[in-house]
Amino acid sequence: MDVSQSQKTFKVAAAQAAPVFLNRKATVEKACDLIAQAGREGAKLVVFPEAFISGYPDWVWVVPNSHGAVLNELYTELVHNAVSIPDETTQKLCQAAKSAKVHVAMGMHERNVEASNSSLYNTLLFIDAHGNIMGKRRKLMPTGGERLIWAQGDGSTLDVFETPFARLGGLICWENYMPLARQAMYAGGTQILAAPTWDKSDNWLLSLRHIAREGGMFVVSCCMAIRMEDIPDRYEFKKAYPEGREWINSGNSCIVNPKGEFIAGPLEMKEDIIYADIDLDLVTASKRMFDAAGHYARPDVFKFEVNREPN
Numbered sequence: 001m002d003v004s005q006s007q008k009t010f011k012v013a014a015a016q017a018a019p020v021f022l023n024r025k026a027t028v029e030k031a032c033d034l035i036a037q038a039g040r041e042g043a044k045l046v047v048f049p050e051a052f053i054s055g056y057p058d059w060v061w062v063v064p065n066s067h068g069a070v071l072n073e074l075y076t077e078l079v080h081n082a083v084s085i086p087d088e089t090t091q092k093l094c095q096a097a098k099s100a101k102v103h104v105a106m107g108m109h110e111r112n113v114e115a116s117n118s119s120l121y122n123t124l125l126f127i128d129a130h131g132n133i134m135g136k137r138r139k140l141m142p143t144g145g146e147r148l149i150w151a152q153g154d155g156s157t158l159d160v161f162e163t164p165f166a167r168l169g170g171l172i173c174w175e176n177y178m179p180l181a182r183q184a185m186y187a188g189g190t191q192i193l194a195a196p197t198w199d200k201s202d203n204w205l206l207s208l209r210h211i212a213r214e215g216g217m218f219v220v221s222c223c224m225a226i227r228m229e230d231i232p233d234r235y236e237f238k239k240a241y242p243e244g245r246e247w248i249n250s251g252n253s254c255i256v257n258p259k260g261e262f263i264a265g266p267l268e269m270k271e272d273i274i275y276a277d278i279d280l281d282l283v284t285a286s287k288r289m290f291d292a293a294g295h296y297a298r299p300d301v302f303k304f305e306v307n308r309e310p311n
Contacts, residue, residue: 008280008281010277010278011041011042011278012044012045012192012220012255012276012278013041013043013047013220013275013276014222014255014264014273014274015046015049015273016222016223016273017030017034017049017225017271018224018227019053019226019230022078022081023081024082024083024089027054028053028089028093031053032092032093032096034273035097036100038100038273039099039100040100041275044102044129045168045192046103046105047194047195047220047222048196048222049107049196049253050122050222050223051108051109051198052106052196052224053107054078054108054109056198056224057074057078058198058248058249059071059235059237060146060148061145062237062241075149081109082109082111083108083110083111083123083125084110084111085136090125093125094131097127097128100129103163103168105126105170105194105196106127107122107172107222108123108125109123109150110122110138112151121153122149122150123138123139124136124137124170135157137159137170139152139175140153140178141178143174154307154309154311155306155307155309156309156311159188160185160190165278166191166192166280167189167192168191170193170194172195172197173195173197174199176197180304186214186215186217186292189293190217191217191283192217192220193211193220194220195208195211195220195221196222198223198249199223200249200251201252205221205252205254205266209260210260212256212258212260213260214292216258216287216291218255218258219255223253224249224251225247225250225268226247226248228246250269252267253266254274255276257276257282258282258285258286259286
């Protein structure tokens with residue numbers, strides 16, 4: 001993509017927010033308000049947290065799998081509040097993106113409408129500033145206890161999207177630890193990587209800095225900032241957390257440049273939108289010494305291939 005000089009510098013955003021837990025309708029309304037806010041601030045792109053619609057299933061880490069009745073009830077409610085692509089929810093998000101004139105990367109639980117309609121994917125939906133669905137990313141490998149919730153994605157959604165301002169890719173949470181998934185992003189010429197996550201740890205932040213440098217790209221990491229009070233008391237799994245705990249996840253959303261430097265955030269223990277100015281010349285300059293999918297790739301030694309057949 002040949003981006004004009006006037007388009008090389010622009011603003012992107014990460015919306016660190018809490019969903020209205022397991023309430024799709026209310027969460028979408030909140031998402032639309034945040035999209036409008038990012039648009040008013042002049043952002044070209046706003047990234048939302050992993051599984052924002054309608055909440056990360058943190059109970060997989062605190063409820064034993066032997067508690068089948070509890071897990072069945074939670075899963076059923078999660079499916080009822082999941083998204084089918086396309087549906088009324090995506091229509092509302094697309095209209096919000098169009099009205100705000102901003103690209104959106106939205107984390108959500110997605111139903112497998114092509115089959116049973118009762119299994120879920122951890123999905124990142126990409127919407128352009130004209131309100132069109134560009135595509136989606138289904139997380140390739142749920143981590144640990146997440147495998148009790150989400151099915152595995154496949155290579156058919158491992159895409160990089162052309163936008164008027166940059167090449168946009170996305171990897172969800174610990175997908176970013178998969179070297180070959182990252183290489184698929186590098187090979188696609190990704191200039192901005194959306195990295196929605198549940199991980200707020202220092203190790204995650206260190207990895208983001210490495211990935212930005214390795215890929216020579218900007219990384220937008222967005223995580224939920226969600227308190228205990230954001231989970232309704234009717235959910236029994238709340239009792240599994242230590243007494244007096246305030247935050248289930250404190251966020252630490254950030255934006256990193258190709259030098260591995262934080263240019264926004266990390267933002268902790270607060271719901272807010274963070275912004276950063278993007279200069280694509282930094283992407284080009286970063287490739288002079290090291291280009292993972294270019295002059296440093298050595299295709300005569302290493303062969304890289306993605307199976308893009310739906311599975």
